[in-house]
Amino acid sequence: MGFDQYHEPPGELPPPTRTFARLCASLTEEAEAIGWYEQRIALETDPEALAVMRDAQGEEFKHFSMDLEFLLRRMPAWREIAQGILFQTGDIVEHGEEAEAETFEGAGAGAEGAFEAGSLGIGSLRGASR
Amino acid sequence: MNHLLRSHAPISDAGWTLLDEEARERLTPPLAARKLVDFSGPHGWDYSATNLGRTSALASAPSAGVSGLKRQVLPLVELRADFELSRAELRDADRGAEDVDLEALDNAAHQIALAENVAVFHGWQDAITGMSEASPHDVLELGEDTDSYPARVAGAVERLQCDGITGPYGVALGREQYRRVVETAEHGGYLLFDHLRKIVEGPLVWAPGARGAVVVSLRGGDFLFESGQDLSIGYDSYDADVIRLYLQESFSFRVVTPEAAVALTA
Numbered sequence: 001m002g003f004d005q006y007h008e009p010p011g012e013l014p015p016p017t018r019t020f021a022r023l024c025a026s027l028t029e030e031a032e033a034i035g036w037y038e039q040r041i042a043l044e045t046d047p048e049a050l051a052v053m054r055d056a057q058g059e060e061f062k063h064f065s066m067d068l069e070f071l072l073r074r075m076p077a078w079r080e081i082a083q084g085i086l087f088q089t090g091d092i093v094e095h096g097e098e099a100e101a102e103t104f105e106g107a108g109a110g111a112e113g114a115f116e117a118g119s120l121g122i123g124s125l126r127g128a129s130r
Numbered sequence: 131m132n133h134l135l136r137s138h139a140p141i142s143d144a145g146w147t148l149l150d151e152e153a154r155e156r157l158t159p160p161l162a163a164r165k166l167v168d169f170s171g172p173h174g175w176d177y178s179a180t181n182l183g184r185t186s187a188l189a190s191a192p193s194a195g196v197s198g199l200k201r202q203v204l205p206l207v208e209l210r211a212d213f214e215l216s217r218a219e220l221r222d223a224d225r226g227a228e229d230v231d232l233e234a235l236d237n238a239a240h241q242i243a244l245a246e247n248v249a250v251f252h253g254w255q256d257a258i259t260g261m262s263e264a265s266p267h268d269v270l271e272l273g274e275d276t277d278s279y280p281a282r283v284a285g286a287v288e289r290l291q292c293d294g295i296t297g298p299y300g301v302a303l304g305r306e307q308y309r310r311v312v313e314t315a316e317h318g319g320y321l322l323f324d325h326l327r328k329i330v331e332g333p334l335v336w337a338p339g340a341r342g343a344v345v346v347s348l349r350g351g352d353f354l355f356e357s358g359q360d361l362s363i364g365y366d367s368y369d370a371d372v373i374r375l376y377l378q379e380s381f382s383f384r385v386v387t388p389e390a391a392v393a394l395t396a
Contacts, residue, residue: 076172118134118362120154124169125161126348 015127020074023067030064033057077103077117133175134364139373141365145220149363152232153377156239157361162337163250164355166300166346167383171357179203180356180382206358206380207257209245211238214372235375240338242361242377247339250355250383251302261344261353262393264385272307272342272394276314276322284329286345286392293389295347299330302337302344304396342396352390356382 005025010018037057044050072079084099085092103117131137136146171177185199192198213234223230253260262269267289272282287299303311311334314322326334332348346353358380366374385391 073171073173076174117132118136118364119172119360120150120157120362122154122157122161122164122361123172123357125158125164126166126169 016074016124020071023070027064027067027071030060030067033060034064074123076119080117134362134378136363136365139365139375140217140368141220141373142224144224146363148220148223148230149215149232149235149375152235153239153361153363156236157243159336160240160243160247160338162243162247162302162335162340163383164246165333165335166302166348167250167353167355168350169355169357171381172360173356173358175359175380177206177358177380179205180354180384182384204382204384205257206356206382207249207254208378208380209242209249210376210378211242211245212366212374212376213238214374217368217371217373220373235377238377242379244339246379246381247302247337250353251337251340251344258383259385260383261346261385261391262341264388265391265393266388267392270392270394272396274310274396276310277316279311279314279322280316280325280329282394283326283343283345286394287330289392290345290347290390295352295387295390296349297330298332298348300332300335300346300348301326301330302335302340302346304340304342305336305338307343307396308334308336343394345392345394347387347390349390352385352387354384354386356384358382 005021006013006018007021013021034057037053037060041050041053041057044053072082080103081096081099084102085095088095139146141149180203182202182204184202186202188198188200215234216231219227219231248254249258249260251260251262253263267286270282270286272279283301287297290297290299311322311326316322316325323334330345337344359378361377361379364376364378366376368374
């Protein structure tokens with residue numbers, strides 16, 4: 001595993017980006033665990049073992065949700081899109097397209113990759129040199 | 131489109147990219163407070179107050195048999211620095227000009243960064259209590275003699291330690307103080323900058339707007355900066371010659387542990 005969550009040289013990445021990458025890796029692991037438990041639960045016949053695994057899967061739901069909330073707080077554009085998709089009824093893909101358009105339309109192309117619509121995405125500078 | 135109205139501005143996509151990159155480049159060095167305090171957010175432009183978890187008494191209740199309390203919150207403040215850019219300059223940028231005059235943006239970036247620093251380190255009347263005014267420690271004198279800087283900074287660290295405030299620590303240095311530190315080599319050629327870094331075990335930060343210096347603990351949880359809308363460029367208006375834009379942010383700042391900072395005067 002090592003430092004696989006980094007796609008770029010870690011030494012060149014600012015601390016907030018490294019933290020963000022760690023939580024992205026954690027989110028992936030929690031999602032994988034949810035899927036694995038789901039498969040085990042589908043096959044298990046022992047009621048006691050099932051209860052234990054359902055409880056464990058519930059922990060992963062919590063971990064996944066906490067990771068996701070952290071990431072959404074750090075990246076408002078992602079949060080804005082998520083708000084247009086999550087916990088809505090209706091067509092998921094349609095909501096996704098609308099949320100994406102609404103989030104980036106107001107930002108102008110200059111905001112591509114920025115943390116919120118129009119934001120310069122500066123945030124915390126702890127660990128920045130000088 | 132949000133309140134920044136960026137898509138209403140007669141600025142090309144490439145122009146916005148240029149302006150955002152220039153602003154980011156100019157803002158990052160002087161934003162000293164963000165290098166020393168805990169930052170949370172951004173929570174968005176419509177986020178208006180920080181929860182303090184406290185209440186205040188109310189003189190009366192709406193009816194007999196009940197009591198009431200009022201929640202206390204810390205309102206966010208808004209900072210805005212207006213500037214104008216030449217439309218001709220931006221058109222030249224679209225043609226590929228490399229030497230575009232963005233001085234007005236640069237000045238606005240410096241002004242808003244300086245204002246943020248002043249608010250955090252020294253306060254903003256009726257809006258924010260700054261570190262130095264909240265600190266219960268006597269203000270130490272830093273002075274102009276750099277020979278005494280290590281002893282003064284070590285004295286500030288010792289005061290923090292006496293109050294149980296653990297490190298690492300960081301130092302925000304005003305422009306003049308920072309210049310003195312970086313240009314000074316002590317006896318034997320040891321850089322004063324490196325010596326002070328060893329004393330505080332943390333960063334020395336260039337802090338335009340800071341008066342003198344402020345030594346703070348970096349252990350976390352002592353100084354909380356909450357961002358509503360992080361620094362952004364918005365659009366105001368235009369005419370045939372210029373585009374009027376502004377840099378803007380909203381935030382609150384609170385000192386949770388007043389003892390975790392020691393101010394040193396210039």
